[in-house]
Amino acid sequence: MKVINTPIIYLVCFLSFSTTVLSQNKKIDSLKKELKIYTKKDTVRVKILNHLAYYHYRNNPSQSLAYAEQAGKLADEIKSIKGKARSFYMKGITHMEQGNFKTSIANYEKAIQLYTSIDDLKGLAGCNNALGVLHKYRGNLKLALEYYTKALEIDQKLGIEMNIPNYLYNMGNIYSDMGKHDEALVNFKKALKTFTGSNHQYGMLSCWNSMATVYGDLGNHPLAIECHNKSLEIAKKSNDPLAVFQSLNNIGNIYKQQELYDKALSFYNQALDIKQASQNIKSTNAIKTNMANIYIDKEEFTTAIPYFIEVISLSRKIKDNEQLAVGLNGLGFAYLGIKKYPEALANFKESNKITSTNQKQYDLVGSYVGMATTYYYMKKYKEALIHAEKGAQLSKKHNFLIHQRDSYKLLSKINNELKEHKKAYASQQQVKILNDSLFNRENIQKITEIEYEYKYKDELASAEKRELRLTQTVKTTTNNLEKSQRNLLLGVIAFLITTLLLGATIFFLKLRNEKSKTQNIIIEQKLLRSQMTPHFIFNSLSVLQGMILNKEEKKSVSYLSKFSKLLRIILENSRDKTVLLSQELIAIENYLALQNLENKTYKYTVFVEKTIDVSLFEIPPMLIQPFVENAIEHAFADQKENRIIDVHLSYTNKNLICTITDNGIGVDSQKENKKENKKSLSTTITSERLKILSKDFKMKSSVTVEDRKKYNEQGTLVTLIIPYKIKEVQ
Template identity: 30%
Template sequence: MILKKKRLWQLSFAMSLLLLFLACSKQDVIRPNIKNKLASLDSITQTQTEDFFLELDSLLQNSKDLTSLERAMLLFKKGEFLYINFKYQEAFNTHLKCYKLFVELNDIYNQGRSLITLSGASLHMGDVETSQIYALKALHLAKLIEDKRIEGKAYNQLFNLHYKLKDYSKALSYINVTDSLFSKGIDTASIISIKNNKASVYLQLKEYNKALNSYAEAMSLSQSKKSPKILASILNNIGFTYIEANKYENAEKFLRGAATLNNNIKAVNAAPYKGLGNLFLLRSKNDSAQVNYYKALDIYVANKNVKEEIEVRDKLVAISILTGDYAKALDNQIIRDSLQLNVSALEKDRLLNFANVNYEVKQKETEINHQKEINTRNQWLLISTILLFIFLAIATAFYVYNTKLRAANKASKLEQSLLRVQMNPHFIFNTLAAIQNITLEGNAIKSSNYIAKFSKLIRQNFDYVRKESISLDKEIAMISNYIETQQLRFNNVFSYTIEIDQLMDVSKIQVPPMLLQPFLENAIEYGLKEKKEDGKLLLQIEKKGDELLFVILDNGVGRSAKAKEEEVTEDLHATTIFKERLKMRKKGEEKSFILQDLFDKNNNPSGTKVFFKLKL
């Protein structure tokens, strides 16, 4: 009986070991049927993209018995597919999942491959810091396993990063290392891409001959590979290089060659048309430039490439003004500004969403670590002490976090309020109406100048409102632009003067952005616009010790009873925003603020004075 029990126990132990072995081995293999499916998916990647995605998704959702390695490889395929189709956020999320699986499997080679794509997706989404972290991780792993291909891709990713940052000397050093690692390989497509990247750096450094030599090498490789799509891209790049080198006839030949080749292979690519538009505009062939720009614009609109659409519409505005078609210029400018506003809003939403996701991930990690820490404690007294300590830490962190969150919310609301005060619809519509009147009068140069000033003013407001400080010269430039726009609205019924202490270096002094505009607007709206002639607006800026003194004077009709009523609802709101901004600097500057009505000898209103100080 005892012998039977012993044998039964031995058999059970052996069966357990076998099951454990099978369970473990299941995690690190790819079965033949999955290998065949992966191979078949590779064959339809370029030609049947929709079928590829559906079949891959079906495998991931319906195959519950996938091993960890199989699931990781399928996710890798999906991530690469999303990446090459410009779906960077989805590609990032998918590669993050497969990277975690590769880490669990200790598969360093595929970890490196996933890190390369994670870096590329992060860079496309504008997160340079995360992109660099992933690229350096990939480089470390590549050197660890001595894989030259992944090492080259990591260096290439670092090239892309520094190229985007316009650090061209560093970018050139990285692409040279990449070139040396790939030069003896058989991956022609990658070598062509490297040659193109190298040429793009030389182009930025204005070393045109070196750029053309690199493009020539890439073109030779693409011809041997018999890839017309890549060849068309290289022809286009050579055309742009010749434009930069001011060799317009050569540029036209290559750009037309790229456009023709794209048509022959039925590839939709706007770049050659954009290049031809730039070329003809430089040669003052406005009609030809406009035709090619519209061809490029149709493609960018169809592909929802907003950034390129904005750039092309800027060119079309300029051409329309040059050819006297001011209505079309205004239409394109309005569409362009609307697109820019949408881009800014989307970027803000993306950053907020990214911050929220990071916070949730970190919060979950903190909770998991906290739970593991508690589980390791064996004595109740020690557990009680740790729990008390953690409670106090969380309470403190929660208090600090809430304080920062309230400050951030306050700053955000202040930013929004400031933007509403700076660019109210009444001002925008009246300015556009004034520009339209000038356009109808047939004054092309004046109309063009004011369109440029107004567009620049809008861009300045949206650019500066998010910054804590800007240089004083930028603030003065923006204020001058704003006042001149107001002069247009009110037919130059007033003049203005800006007096600046000559001993100041305005480019090195930092001030909060857009402090002055609300008071200048009050001076114009409530004082100067009612004067029929000889209106004067004076802005004085003086440096005394470690303080900047600001004085705004106008000789307007003074603030009427109606204006003072409006001030309660609007202008005092602007003053409140101004004081709140100064309070946030915590230097006591708000106490120096003075808003004073001026009167002449007969006690009649003769203008308004605003005074305040900023500490440097």
């Protein structure tokens, strides 16, 4: 039996809108002195008390609550609504850090009520952000996003730019939990840039931790460890025990992912040795979950069970549904390992109920797979089939490859028991495909790690070699001072040889560059000839002649206008290395309109997403039109009606992507109808051209042609990744 491992729990810092300083201890000492000197009962003293509460809430929560209580009482005496609201806010974040969510929410609501009464939008933004953090802790991602959005809207209204990175960071964490890794990294990197510029220590620490979590989820362990080490460095400089605890735990998690269990346990134990961290139930709960999962990985199920029971008990106590679901799934698989099926099923069902409402998709899929596995071993095959199918469907939707593979493996076994051998065989084929995908992904991860290790080992070796050479040079200079003339002569000779070698290298590079330019010109000429074929020109003129003979004056004038405009645009574009995207699109639209003017036999669209400003993007000319022409000439061999051609441009991950789709016979059928030795001219020339353009533009570019039947659709899909430059706005 293969037990599906539960995901590793990563710890990250959450952010507040209050200003943090380089040395927290120095700030606390300064505030204490200020409190001792300033004895006047007014709003200044209330602020000092609230500031002291803030700087204690993470490492000394009891002292934080004491300062917040004093601030609240003094605010009541002097009738400071704002000071009282801030004291409730401080109580809220302190109780939240301890996992006392119900008490925390009550304090936030009181703060919101007071801030609303005095129309303090800044205070309301802080409370909404904090409630977003709280609901994220509890696993209610949808509600967390709602509160973050409210806070963001308020600060945008106020024009408070300094708070924007906080929202970017918090929303990045939501995207990370939803499995939207690209969106998460974009938000974290933007936030990190701002935090670094303002030297915001907690902000930088939190971003590094969160980015490491994403890289860990993607299997890029070297980058994950690098990010966590940067986080650990900041935590130690800031003298923040809880942040050090978090970084040690997270580094342990990366080693756990690589099945380096001794290293992982070493970092976990270092983290647990930090006494201040024991006051934070959520943090200690997370690390115990990770240690329990090591025993699950090692199939030491009886050792893992007490850990999971403790995690579940503490999660219920602080109402942490997110970690409760993880613990329940873990305990379910542990019971499954020792064949206690009723106990396993009960835990999976409870986890499923929680994760069905809190949007934590990975744990939800895990509970379905767990229930399906349990029902299978209990020989309740119909129930097992229902849950395995749900697991397969959800894991496919969210691209959880391991869950997806194990779901299909179960489906194969279950259908065999139900005598549905055809379905069982189909599921087994899916298992093979997914095993190949996982194998390839693991190989890519290993190659990445090897490259990373080689890079730094090579740099270290180079440094050692440089040091050795320097030592030898000093020794030689000291011992052979009298031979300086000979050394000078050798130096001159070496200089002359180096000069000759450099000259030869420059000549070779220049020659290669000229060859590349010549090759590029030849390909451009080939493309122009393939685009403006005599066949196309002859057909166009024949159509025009027919219109004139039929005395269709308006139609012929329109046709001639479009034809001449198209010729002019293509000839003008062919002279330039790059043209505006808007010009290229005009050429394509004119071409489609021209082809459609005679009989109106095609429906076509040219759609550009709003994120693209066509007046700013500059691209190589004549990349898109050949594929549009292919669709018109070859896609609809026997199809007289409902002919559709769609051109769509999008901008994703700094890639300019153009897709050309049709609903014709499909590229596979086209290949069967053509001679075996005949290749697509436009695809061949464009592929050759893109190889050169990739080097010129120093960015990725490619063309792929697919039959849409692989997506259960009809027709052909051409995907172009187009190299581009952004025109500078004057």
